[in-house]
Structure formats: C-alpha cells, structure tokens
Amino acid sequence: MTQNHLSGMEASAVSVLKRAVELDQSERFQESLICYQEGIQLLMDALKAVKDDSKRGHYREKIKGYMDRAEQIKVHVNQMKEDGKYHEQIRISEDATGYSYEVLFKPYISSALTEVWVEDPYIRHTHQLYNFLRFCEMLLKAPCKVNKIHLLTSQDEADSGQQSGALAELKESLSAHGVTLDLQYSSTIHDREIRFDNGWIVKIGRGLDYFKRPKGRFSVGYCDYDLRQCQETTVDIFHTKHTKTL
Template sequence: MTSKVPGQESAAIGLLSRAVQLDTAKRFTEAIVCYQEGIQLLLDVMKVTQEESKRQAMRQKVEEYMVRAEKLKTHIEEEKQSGRYHEQILIKNDSTGHSYERLISRFIDGDLTLVEVEDPYIRSNHQIYNFLRFCEVLIKAKHNHNLQRIILTTGKDGNNPNSTQAHNDQKRKLDELAANLLTYQVQLQVQYKDNLHDREIRFDNGWIIKVGRGLDYFKATNGKFVIGFCDFDLRKCHETTVDIFHKKHTNTKYDCG
C-alpha cells in the first residue's frame, strides 16, 4: 500500500458523502459529478489495497454507489426528455465554493456550440472582468465541446453624467475581449438592450441556468493581495438562487416559469 492511499481513501469518502448530501437535496447534476469522482478514487485505492477483506468492503461500496449513480442518470435523462427537469441551488450569504467553473462546467459537452448570456449588468469594470472569467471557463473546457459562438445581451453603461464615455469604455473592453476570443476560434457577439431584466445563461445543448443576481454574485475582497481575489472558489458570495432547467428545443427564448 502506498503512502498516498490514506489520503485518497479519505478524499473518496468525502466526495461520496458529499454526493449523498447533494442527492438528498435534489441537486442531482452536482451529485453525479461527486459520485463519479468518488467512485474513481475508491477504485484507485482498491488497486493498491492488499487486505482482501478491505478490498471486498470497498468493492461493495463501489457497486452500491454505481447503482445509485446510474439510477440518478436515468432519472435526469427522463426529466430532460419530458422537459420537466428543474434543480435549485441556494447560494448562502458569505458562502464560498461557487466559482463559475463549478456553476457551469458539468453542463459542457460535445453538443455545445453556442452560449447565450443575458445579464443587464455587464457594464462596470468588475462586471466585465466577471464576464471575462466566465468566458475563460468556457475556453478552458473547450476540448470538451465545439463552442463556436457566445452571445452577450446586456445594458449600456450610461447611468452617470459621462454616459457616452462610460458606454464607449464598456464597448472598448468588450471589443477587446471579442478580438481575443477569435484567437480561440470563438466569436463573441455583444448586443445592447434597454430595460433588460432577465438574467439567464442558455446553452444550445438544452441547459438553462438562471442566477438571481446574474454573474455579479461575488463580494469584493478586502484588498488585492488576499485569498479569494484570484480564485473565485475562495471568494465570498452574496446570497442568490440558481435555477437549472433543461429544454429539448433551445433555438428560441425559453419559458422557464
């Protein structure tokens, strides 16, 4: 048995315990990820465990979790096919562990070619940086999908005496991002709409994510050289609700009410 096994076994137990918690809370897509990662870790530990009784106990646990994970996958697929899938997550005030990567990465697959973001407040500097980080998650996972286009619909930055200059600055920053995304073979289309209220992320593989606060649900840090400034999994959040839906036909604006 290698020295890594105790740590791996502990990590597997932690992941599988988390999977059960998420499963119970009906956060099924998150639960599936934890089941898969926990099962794989436990299988890795089994390979180097010499004690047969312990191997047998692990094998039984793996089988139990695999059965549950498969049932959960079937349930999710049935709900998706019927157009009834709905999952809700409450992000609590000051909680951490809610980066964009955790929010969307499990919905990225080989069918994804288009992502639409409707958020009225991609205007100020930090909000545009938030959108940039969101795009980085998509680009980082691009080997898992065939993303070709991102459409951002937002409001103009014009709520101040220098409204023209503010919008010009907003447009310049988003144009710079668009030019950079082209180097990754992804087109960014930005459209501005007055009186926009929806906050919604739509994937053309059917997944729809509605975040109450839009992308701007992270709190500012108390400085630029503090933990959480760069890693959003360590950044405290404002309270907000995330609703996740799946629609079979996603070529029109979705009605998720």
C-alpha cells in the same frame, strides 16, 4: 503505492462521495451525479492498490452500491429532461464561498456544448466586465468545444466607451482562440439567463455579478473566485430539448 498514498486516495473518495450523498439528498441530482462519478473513480483507483482480499471485497461492494445509485439518478434525470420537468435550485447564502464559475457550471458543461447565450443587463462596469471575461475563460478551459458566445446586455450610458472598448478587446481575444463573440445591446433587457446548446438553462438571480468585492487587492479571494465571498442569491437550473436562439 505507499500506505499513505492509499489512505490519501481513500480520504479523497470519502470526501467526494459524502458530498455526492448530500447533493443527492438535497435533490441537486445533476451535481450529485458528477460527484458520484468522481468518487467512484477514486475508489476504483484505490482498489487497484489494495492487496487484502476482504478489503477488496468491501471496496467492490461500496463501488457497486454507489454505481447503482448513480445509474438510478441518471435514469431519473434523463426522464425529467425527456418530460421537460427538470428543475433544480441552488441557494447561495450570504458570505458563502466555493461558488466559482468553474464549480457552479461544471455539472452542465459537456463535450456536446458548442454555443452559449448570456443575457445579463449588467455587463457594464469594470468588475462586471471582468466577471464576463472570467466566465469566457472558464468555457475555454472546460471539456467542451464552444465556438460561439452570444452576449445580450444593456449599454452603459454613463461610460459606454469603456464598456464597448473592453468588449471589443475581448471579442478580438476570443477570436484568437477560435471563439466568436456575438454582441447585442438592449435597453429593455431585465432578466438574467445563461443557455447552453446542450439544453441546460441556468438562471442566477444576480446574473454573473454574485461575488462580493474583495476586502483589498492583496486579500484572499481577490484572484481565486472559489475563495471569494458571495452575495445571497438563488440559482435555478432547467433543461429543455429545444434551446431557443436569440
């Protein structure tokens, strides 16, 4: 491995671990745990390429410190889950970027995840339907085995044909990927909530519709939601050992 490659891995590890510490200090423990694990792996990969003994010792010391902290967080998170007291809050500020569905939901998706419930009254207009499609695509690509997605939303009274047509097409498309879309409508639904059958519950103030409109069809952020500006909203994360079904 070249010195440049090694210094690049070091820089990546430092960046990820710095983020882990920031999240840790903000008490966003589940997110920080993911970053600690990724950063530790990067440091371990870099360690394999280090020849100097004193530097190897320095790396091992750093790795041990981060591993100890990650273990403490894991124990703390598991205890809060056990007590039913886990609550984490993320505040997305106006015009913030870096909050694609992949980024936001990654800490709560695990290999045990097979079923998802989405309650959101506003999966009606074209951009909202695309949001839901992107959310489904994110689940298909994630390291989990989701085979059923439930959607409870309200009917678009002005143009129910477009909404029902789009969701019927999505249902058929998901089916080809081995995923069942269970669709239900409610005229009284108000709250927005996403539940995973591994116990995580994510409540976003604006539901899935927290992105701003791009400035144009050929402006940065049109395709990549990590680069899309957000509207201000609050995300609350809870954990329950008994995920209720609809």
